[in-house]
Amino acid sequence: MLVTAQRDYADLVQRGLSLDLTRGKPSPRQLDLSNDLLKLPTSYQAADGTDGRNYGNLQGLAELRELFAPLVQVPAEQLVVGGNSSLALMHDTVVHALLTPVPGAARRWVEEPEITFLCPVPGYDRHFTICERFGIKMVPVPMTAEGPDMDVVERLVAADASVKGMWCVPKYSNPSGITYSDETVRRLAAMRTAAPDFRIFWDNAYAVHHLTDTPDELADLLALAAEHGNADRVFVYASTSKVTLAGSGVSFFGGSPANVKWFLHNTSKQSIGPDKINQLRHVEFLRDGAGVAAHMRRHAELIGPKFELVDKVLTERLGDLATWTSPRGGYFISLEVPHAAEVVARAKAAGIALTPAGATHPYGKDPDDRVIRIAPTYPGLDELEQAINGLAVCVRLVAEERG
Numbered sequence: 001m002l003v004t005a006q007r008d009y010a011d012l013v014q015r016g017l018s019l020d021l022t023r024g025k026p027s028p029r030q031l032d033l034s035n036d037l038l039k040l041p042t043s044y045q046a047a048d049g050t051d052g053r054n055y056g057n058l059q060g061l062a063e064l065r066e067l068f069a070p071l072v073q074v075p076a077e078q079l080v081v082g083g084n085s086s087l088a089l090m091h092d093t094v095v096h097a098l099l100t101p102v103p104g105a106a107r108r109w110v111e112e113p114e115i116t117f118l119c120p121v122p123g124y125d126r127h128f129t130i131c132e133r134f135g136i137k138m139v140p141v142p143m144t145a146e147g148p149d150m151d152v153v154e155r156l157v158a159a160d161a162s163v164k165g166m167w168c169v170p171k172y173s174n175p176s177g178i179t180y181s182d183e184t185v186r187r188l189a190a191m192r193t194a195a196p197d198f199r200i201f202w203d204n205a206y207a208v209h210h211l212t213d214t215p216d217e218l219a220d221l222l223a224l225a226a227e228h229g230n231a232d233r234v235f236v237y238a239s240t241s242k243v244t245l246a247g248s249g250v251s252f253f254g255g256s257p258a259n260v261k262w263f264l265h266n267t268s269k270q271s272i273g274p275d276k277i278n279q280l281r282h283v284e285f286l287r288d289g290a291g292v293a294a295h296m297r298r299h300a301e302l303i304g305p306k307f308e309l310v311d312k313v314l315t316e317r318l319g320d321l322a323t324w325t326s327p328r329g330g331y332f333i334s335l336e337v338p339h340a341a342e343v344v345a346r347a348k349a350a351g352i353a354l355t356p357a358g359a360t361h362p363y364g365k366d367p368d369d370r371v372i373r374i375a376p377t378y379p380g381l382d383e384l385e386q387a388i389n390g391l392a393v394c395v396r397l398v399a400e401e402r403g
Contacts, residue, residue, distance in 0.1 A: 002400040009346070009397045012390050017351035019387040024174070024331035024375040026246050026299075033298050034244040040281035052276035058264055061279045064250065070289060072207055072238040073220045074254030080263060081279055082251040086239035089253045090201060091130050093235055096266040097164075097199070098134060103232045103258040105197035109164060118156060118166040120148040122334055122360035122371045124174045124203070127167040131362070137162070138362035143173070147180035150187045161194040165201055171218045172206040175334040175360055175373040177327025179216035189224035189233070202236045206330040208296050209242060211304050216328055222254065231256040240282065242331065243296065250282055306376040307333065310388050317392035321399050324374075333374040334360070335391075339398050340372050346394040352387050 044052045047063045059065070060081025069076040082089050096102075098110040109115050117131050121140045131138050139156060141148045147170070157163050168188075170180040180188075188200060202221055210216075225233045234256070240249035253263055286292050307326075310333055314324050322337045337343055341357040348354070355373045358364040374391075376384055 005393075005397040005400040008393045009350070012350045012393050015351075017386060017390060019351060019379065019383055019390070020353045021375050021379070021384075021387055022353050022355050023378070024242075025378045026242055027302065027378050027380070029302055030242075030299055030377070031245060033295065033302075034285065037244055037248070037281050037285050040284045041277060042284065044277060044280065046276065046280060050276065052280050055272040057273055057276060058268060058271065059260075060250075060274055061276055061283070063283050064279045067283060067286065067288060067292075068238070068252060071292060072204055072236060072252055072254060073218070074222055074236050074252070078222075078254055078257060078260050080253040080260060080267075081274060082253060083274060084239070084241065084247060084249045084251065084278075086203070086205065086237045086241070086251040086253075087126055089237055089251050090127070090203065092267070092270075093201070093253070093263065094130055094134060094136075094165075096263065097197075100262070100266055102197050102199065103256070103262055109197075112162065112164070114162045115164050116160065116162045118148075118153060118163060119362050120166075120168065120173075121362070122175055122366075122373070123167060124169055125355070125359040125364075127201070127203070128362045128364075136165075139163075140362055141166075143176055143178060145178065147173075147178060147184035150184055150191075154187065154191045157191060157193040157195075157198060159194060163193070164195055164197060165199050167201050167203065169203045169205055170221070171204055171216060172209060172327055172330025174205065174330065175325075175332035175371075177325045177330050177332065177334070179218055179328075182219045185219035185221050186224055189221055189230060190228040193233075198233065200234050202234055204236060204238045205242075207238055208292055209299070209331065210296065210329045211300050211307060212328050214328075222256075226256065232258055235259065243292070243299075244282065244285065248278065250279055303377050306379075306381065306384055309381060309384060310374060310376050313385065313388040313392065317389065318395055321395055331375065331377055333376060335372040335374055336370045337372065337395050337399075338370065339402055340366065340369050342398050342402075343391070343394050344372060346397060347391055350390055350394065352390045352394075354391070 065076040065079040116137045119138045236254035239251035324335045344354045344357045358366045360371045
């Protein structure tokens with residue numbers, strides 16, 4: 001009933017909440033898991049004798065590349081270690097492609113009449129802002145339970161040579177939590193493209209971020225693309241931003257030998273070498289693949305109950321009014337409700353900050369006005385419960401008002 005919904009909302013506003021679910025940040029307790037990094041490294045010398053205090057080794061230390069190679073599905077010799085931000089690597093890759101022809105390109109992207117990127121939706125807003133900054137046209141592609149709708153993708157890339165790129169978060173996607181199926185990955189590797197310099201920006205941000213004891217498996221796009229004669233099609237990205245310390249981690253770029261050579265050639269104009277001391281401390285702290293897995297299980301123990309809480313509250317409060325995802329990993333839950341923008345505005349007025357409605361779509365425009373991205377990892381359980389219950393109050397109020 002409308003009167004009940006209005007009363008519940010008035011009570012919510014009177015509580016004077018100040019809660020924030022806008023970004024997928026690790027909580028302080030998660031960051032505490034990596035505090036021992038602050039005591040490392042115990043030596044400044046790498047395995048090959050490299051003095052980590054000095055310039056050089058633009059590609060990054062071999063021992064760190066070997067540690068993460070199987071985790072991000074890139075051979076160690078085709079992996080580059082960057083600074084704390086994989087987003088910076090993606091941004092710089094776009095800039096490099098604009099200014100220097102990628103392998104297989106006839107010219108620089110900046111010389112093209114138009115550049116188009118395909119954007120699976122709902123998707124990651126920071127991918128979209130990179131495109132907006134450089135005037136790259138974005139074309140939404142709907143997500144399915146198997147990943148992006150490949151019938152749409154194949155039609156677009158085959159018909160239009162201006163389609164130069166595609167954003168993908170292939171494992172525990174942001175925000176839906178979907179992991180691309182083997183068939184989707186195979187079709188991405190094999191499809192015919194009108195542009196010979198088409199690139200898939202494979203943002204494998206949640207490669208090791210499992211919430212269950214039976215992790216999703218992701219097919220190896222880089223290997224499959226090479227098998228289908230499209231070795232240069234893939235740019236791979238990953239980072240430890242949500243593994244160790246979010247502001248002090250390491251990032252990775254991977255690709256074919258030709259792509260790596262191109263990337264390093266361009267990066268050499270920016271830097272004489274990365275922060276190898278930070279690379280050494282990550283090797284000492286994480287040790288090996290088993291060390292990473294054990295560390296990530298501790299993360300899951302902290303955030304798993306938060307995802308379970310959101311699902312429980314939404315089931316109890318909104319089972320008849322909304323749909324939402326129950327991800328097996330990653331950092332987000334995608335909630336779909338009618339009039340999402342109005343719901344977010346009501347929540348803001350009640351002291352509950354959410355990612356703006358539409359942020360999950362190019363140009364900030366969700367044509368159906370339905371998707372709200374929930375980021376449950378940062379707040380404590382009590383605050384999270386208050387926020388999701390408050391969100392449910394706002395959803396019910398807008399539903400009653402809109403009839």
